[in-house]
Amino acid sequence: MLECQRPDLQASSLSPSLTPEPMPHDPISFITHRVNYSETDQMGVAYHGRYVVWLDMARTEHLRRTGTTYRQLEERGLLLAVGDLRVRYRAPAKYDDLVRVRCWVRDLASRRITFGYAIEHAETGTLLATAETAMMALDRQFAVTRVPAEVRQLLAVCPDPVRLY
Amino acid sequence: MLECQRPDLQASSLSPSLTPEPMPHDPISFITHRVNYSETDQMGVAYHGRYVVWLDMARTEHLRRTGTTYRQLEERGLLLAVGDLRVRYRAPAKYDDLVRVRCWVRDLASRRITFGYAIEHAETGTLLATAETAMMALDRQFAVTRVPAEVRQLLAVCPDPVRLY
């Protein structure tokens, strides 16, 4: 059983407000993606480098579900740049397969947000890969900066639903 | 036999100057590129969409050889955006093949530069594809603008060395 805590919900339980709670989003979101021909390689499977793009797509949708969008963050001057990337490949995805990419926040530091990912075959549920990306918060001059409080409040840190490594 | 004319050389032949002519660059430049694994698809050949990137790489090097770089043009506020793209695929390129991409200026209009391309197998010379891209000159607000005279002067319009279509 997951025990994920959204910082804002945690705070409001200490000092309950009279205004209705926002409906908490699921701390683990997912996207589905159909493997297209450009993503295959001559081994007859999805090229391993493409998984990195799928992580990006999943992270973008995860942020959208929290109530902001990465596009808005960038427009306000907050860049999230990948500082560390790690992927464990477990089984190949094939052309025309539908894959599901689950995404959650693993860790939230003052200047860094770490996302976890599980890539699965959407129909069989087979685990294809696990991954994480540590994103550094940068300002427009690419200087490391703090993740603003209003962004931190949107993010629920969640224990890994699967073992990553 | 090619009869390519560089506007500046043409001008100087009408009114010959006493200063030494700059060494004219070859109006047809080329790059070589090794097909990498990420570029293959499960047909066992280079994915057709990758050729578009090779054209871009060849065009960039063509501009560099004329004495400017696309990076400089962009820094000065001139964008060259693809308005029309056309590729005829003739034979597949395979993984680890070395391909040669020849590039030249087909046509030069006040607001548009059209490049031609021939992609060949570097070792056998087999013609793999022919292509053209019409580039619109844009300013930083993406409004169509004139190709500056100093850029036009660098470019030699050249008849197609191979039939494109």
Add this chain to the structure above:
Amino acid sequence: MLECQRPDLQASSLSPSLTPEPMPHDPISFITHRVNYSETDQMGVAYHGRYVVWLDMARTEHLRRTGTTYRQLEERGLLLAVGDLRVRYRAPAKYDDLVRVRCWVRDLASRRITFGYAIEHAETGTLLATAETAMMALDRQFAVTRVPAEVRQLLAVCPDPVRLY
């Protein structure tokens, strides 16, 4: 008003069968796609080469809606390789934009299927690009072959819903 004819429906109107007609698919299909970060370039728009992948994705879904899949065609030994590609770029797509790619069969020859495409901004309907790809039917040895009758029957040739060039 479109007047698209599916060869099989046309045939069955000449010799009506007692079995119920399959529900004819719309001769123009579409996909939607969210422009992801990997697809942007430093001009701040979707890189022009990415459109070629979107065409591929749209074509794949178009075939799926006719009742077969490209995966099945390939497994049965029929490859569809791009012989000619043409794209006219009209307006830029931006990061996180939702684009709609409409796809239809423009022309059906004995050894070639030509698809047409219109890429639009999904929310505003702005036309971003028009395109076509002529696909050559190949066997496993990459020799040009005939499009099998049972594949031809699935495909409805349709006049262009927009002017391509």
Add this chain to the structure above:
Amino acid sequence: MLECQRPDLQASSLSPSLTPEPMPHDPISFITHRVNYSETDQMGVAYHGRYVVWLDMARTEHLRRTGTTYRQLEERGLLLAVGDLRVRYRAPAKYDDLVRVRCWVRDLASRRITFGYAIEHAETGTLLATAETAMMALDRQFAVTRVPAEVRQLLAVCPDPVRLY
């Protein structure tokens, strides 16, 4: 000072043969690559996912310098599939930058070859990223298999020339 040992040289120093030693290749190879426009993103830098392709290109050239090629290995039925990927991003690469990717073998196990990488700005020498990929040896049915002795003999395990993490 590096102390890299090529298994075959090590072996032959124990039982010297009369045949002339092959010229040992440098255990750290490198490629250079010009960042092209398709590789940039709207942050104005090379998209992080592209680095994965650069690692692949460097690994391919590393194998070529040892006396075999990955193409040959695949034709003989040996696939090397990425099992683990890890990249630490340290500084951005920009459009038209020339990057140098150094590659070496970090570890050689019976069924796994681990490569290390350092990506540097070719002109300034600035370290842009460090990375490693653990490659699983697979047969044509994607079953894990042993790295053949003749392949192992070609590979010199080398300590990391830079700290990876």
